[in-house]
Amino acid sequence: xxxxxxxxxxxxxxxxxxxxxxxxxxxxxxxxxxxxxxxxxxxxxxxxxxxxxxxxxxxxxxxxxxxxxxxxxxxxxxxxxxxxxxxxxxxxxxxxxxxxxxxxxxxxxxxxxxxxxxxxxxxxxxxxxxxxxxxxxxxxxxxxxxxxxxxxxxxxxxxxxxxxxxxxxxxxxxxxxxxxxxxxxxxxxxxxxxxxxxxxxxxxxxxxxxxxxxxxxxxxxxxxxxxxxxxxxxxxxxxxxxxxxxxxxxxxxxxxxxxxxxxxxxxxxxxxxxxxxxxxxxxxxxxxxxxxxxxxxxxxxxxxxxxxxxxxxxxxxxxxxxxxxxxxxxxxxxxxxxxxxxxxxxxxx
Amino acid sequence: xxxxxxxxxxxxxxxxxxxxxxxxxxxxxxxxxxxxxxxxxxxxxxxxxxxxxxxxxxxxxxxxxxxxxxxxxxxxxxxxxxxxxxxxxxxxxxxxxxxxxxxxxxxxxxxxxxxxxxxxxxxxxxxxxxxxxxxxxxxxxxxxxxxxxxxxxxxxxxxxxxxxxxxxxxxxxxxxxxxxxxxxxxxxxxxxxxxxxxxxxxxxxxxxxxxxxxxxxxxxxxxxxxxxxxxxxxxxxxxxxxxxxxxxxxxxxxxxxxxxxxxxxxxxxxxxxxxxxxxxxxxxxxxxxxxxxxxxxxxxxxxxxxxxxxxxxxxxxxxxxxxxxxxxxxxxxxxxxxxxxxxxxxxxx
Numbered sequence: 001x002x003x004x005x006x007x008x009x010x011x012x013x014x015x016x017x018x019x020x021x022x023x024x025x026x027x028x029x030x031x032x033x034x035x036x037x038x039x040x041x042x043x044x045x046x047x048x049x050x051x052x053x054x055x056x057x058x059x060x061x062x063x064x065x066x067x068x069x070x071x072x073x074x075x076x077x078x079x080x081x082x083x084x085x086x087x088x089x090x091x092x093x094x095x096x097x098x099x100x101x102x103x104x105x106x107x108x109x110x111x112x113x114x115x116x117x118x119x120x121x122x123x124x125x126x127x128x129x130x131x132x133x134x135x136x137x138x139x140x141x142x143x144x145x146x147x148x149x150x151x152x153x154x155x156x157x158x159x160x161x162x163x164x165x166x167x168x169x170x171x172x173x174x175x176x177x178x179x180x181x182x183x184x185x186x187x188x189x190x191x192x193x194x195x196x197x198x199x200x201x202x203x204x205x206x207x208x209x210x211x212x213x214x215x216x217x218x219x220x221x222x223x224x225x226x227x228x229x230x231x232x233x234x235x236x237x238x239x240x241x242x243x244x245x246x247x248x249x250x251x252x253x254x255x256x257x258x259x260x261x262x263x264x265x266x267x268x269x270x271x272x273x274x275x276x277x278x279x280x281x282x283x284x285x286x287x288x289x290x291x292x293x294x295x296x297x298x299x300x301x302x303x304x305x306x307x308x309x310x311x312x313x314x315x316x317x318x319x320x321x322x323x324x325x326x327x328x329x330x331x332x333x334x335x336x337x338x339x340x341x342x343x344x345x346x347x348x349x
Numbered sequence: 350x351x352x353x354x355x356x357x358x359x360x361x362x363x364x365x366x367x368x369x370x371x372x373x374x375x376x377x378x379x380x381x382x383x384x385x386x387x388x389x390x391x392x393x394x395x396x397x398x399x400x401x402x403x404x405x406x407x408x409x410x411x412x413x414x415x416x417x418x419x420x421x422x423x424x425x426x427x428x429x430x431x432x433x434x435x436x437x438x439x440x441x442x443x444x445x446x447x448x449x450x451x452x453x454x455x456x457x458x459x460x461x462x463x464x465x466x467x468x469x470x471x472x473x474x475x476x477x478x479x480x481x482x483x484x485x486x487x488x489x490x491x492x493x494x495x496x497x498x499x500x501x502x503x504x505x506x507x508x509x510x511x512x513x514x515x516x517x518x519x520x521x522x523x524x525x526x527x528x529x530x531x532x533x534x535x536x537x538x539x540x541x542x543x544x545x546x547x548x549x550x551x552x553x554x555x556x557x558x559x560x561x562x563x564x565x566x567x568x569x570x571x572x573x574x575x576x577x578x579x580x581x582x583x584x585x586x587x588x589x590x591x592x593x594x595x596x597x598x599x600x601x602x603x604x605x606x607x608x609x610x611x612x613x614x615x616x617x618x619x620x621x622x623x624x625x626x627x628x629x630x631x632x633x634x635x636x637x638x639x640x641x642x643x644x645x646x647x648x649x650x651x652x653x654x655x656x657x658x659x660x661x662x663x664x665x666x667x668x669x670x671x672x673x674x675x676x677x678x679x680x681x682x683x684x685x686x687x688x689x690x691x692x693x694x695x696x697x698x
Binding site for chain 2: 142146300317318
């Protein structure tokens with residue numbers, strides 16, 4: 001029996017070698033300078049992530065290298081770029097003549113998309129932030145509802161000032177974007193008895209969302225919201241979607257959360273309304289310039305809680321989930337099948 | 350038909366008058382100086398709250414009056430004191446010779462209980478804070494898990510420093526006290542996939558709690574906790590329950606929430622551990638001295654978020670829920686039945 005199994009194993013390895021000879025992929029893995037250790041793809045993590053996709057890693061020739069020189073050397077040969085963070089990808093046609101696919105470890109690829117020449121597929125990591133992002137989203141709504149931004153501001157002044165509020169039950173949460181994070185926030189919000197509204201381009205029905213609006217009808221939805229939570233990517237269509245006019249449609253007791261991209265909301269207008277007390281509070285994880293410069297006035301806007309673009313990232317699950325998408329797509333490419341999480345580089349998501 | 354109903358109504362009023370003549374209660378309503386408008390009992394709120402208890406308000410002679418003079422005048426005649434907040438209740442035997450029952454609008458009555466002479470029943474408002482308190486409890490756990498105390502501290506220094514964490518799923522919440530608030534936190538925590546442990550005097554099984562410990566076994570439970578949440582009242586048994594030794598049993602990544610009474614936890618020891626980075630964070634709503642003096646070092650302890658003893662109070666439901674208990678108890682007293690929410694003045698809860 002043991003011998004038989006061994007033979008079968010050898011046969012299978014032999015088969016995979018022959019298939020490998022027929023088609024392999026040259027992959028370069030690179031990380032931008034802001035990537036922390038828990039978000040890096042190492043050979044060890046690669047091997048671990050490959051286990052769910054038998055036979056795939058054996059057909060990949062993988063090089064690893066960060067920094068401009070290593071990147072250029074990698075690009076010169078690579079058919080696939082597996083990318084975490086921001087690196088210089090200008091002039092790709094010339095620098096990466098064999099490149100046919102870029103797998104990004106970001107969900108938002110608004111800066112990368114315009115750099116990708118026709119004929120090179122771009123796939124993103126959309127979906128990896130669902131569970132952790134959903135949790136932070138509902139945490140932000142709970143903080144706003146409990147007036148934690150006010151408590152934090154008063155604490156800095158050693159000021160004892162009671163504020164009594166009511167539970168979330170029956171209050172209205174408006175989701176701008178109903179993808180992985182928005183969908184998870186919706187599920188959790190229903191658990192607290194909230195009414196959940198959603199806005200998306202087509203207004204298509206979503207689970208746990210009581211009513212969907214098309215983006216064109218945004219102005220009808222905003223006045224109904226006790227809380228607005230955006231997970232929208234930055235695209236030509238979403239840029240500046242929540243401007244001063246839209247902010248003015250919100251009730252003064254409303255609070256805003258942004259876990260998507262900063263450019264969707266006019267932060268200057270938001271800061272002004274928070275300073276005037278015309279909105280209850282805001283929780284922001286994303287900014288136009290990151291890291292947010294120390295001189296930015298946003299740091300000290302009242303009733304605003306900032307986190308440095310990390311609140312939706314799962315320390316343990318982020319890399320494994322990105323590797324799941326990468327290996328699934330590598331398998332698809334080796335089989336000549338369409339990739340998943342494919343970005344329309346014109347739409348930007 | 351209309352006439353018939355009218356007659357029936359008159360009959361019923363007649364009956365209730367006769368019963369009223371047999372037994373009535375003289376009630377004085379008073380508020381301490383720190384009570385905000387939304388927490389006051391007005392004649393209008395009294396009438397509204399009485400609707401669920403037909404016939405009861407008609408048998409009460411109610412006077413209203415805050416401040417020392419009005420209180421003394423009220424106490425001189427009152428059989429029942431309906432009390433919100435803290436007032437001078439020294440020397441009750443002499444000042445309130447007819448008094449037989451005090452209904453407090455607080456859940457914690459550790460300061461009041463020792464002042465109540467034998468023969469006077471003390472009932473508290475335990476239970477009224479469940480829904481809102483449960484929500485703030487899980488909000489506090491979510492904040493600690495997301496490192497919001499760290500973000501808030503870094504924001505004050507305009508410091509961009511990413512911290513990545515993992516979701517609540519599978520993490521352990523240890524509840525000290527499993528009453529109305531603790532029970533609701535347990536229910537919500539299970540919704541996030543947490544493991545919930547509980548500590549109570551007898552260690553009796555509780556819904557949504559995976560394992561209960563007796564207070565005597567506290568030292569076994571503390572090292573297992575990612576988060577500790579106390580809703581314990583202050584009694585001779587709970588005073589100082591979490592001292593330096595117990596704090597040292599916690600994992601350095603653990604966070605602490607206190608929504609019960611301050612005296613249960615050694616805040617000096619807690620502050621020291623937070624300053625040294627030996628605990629992840631804390632969320633405190635209750636303090637030994639309230640309002641917390643502006644000179645208290647607690648205001649500026651790192652990774653500590655303070656709220657001014659209001660986080661569990663429901664702006665809208667608090668007074669109606671207190672009135673529910675009051676009228677239910679008034680009905681019981683008029684019928685000669687035992688009161689609910691009765692405090693053992695020796696135990697203090």
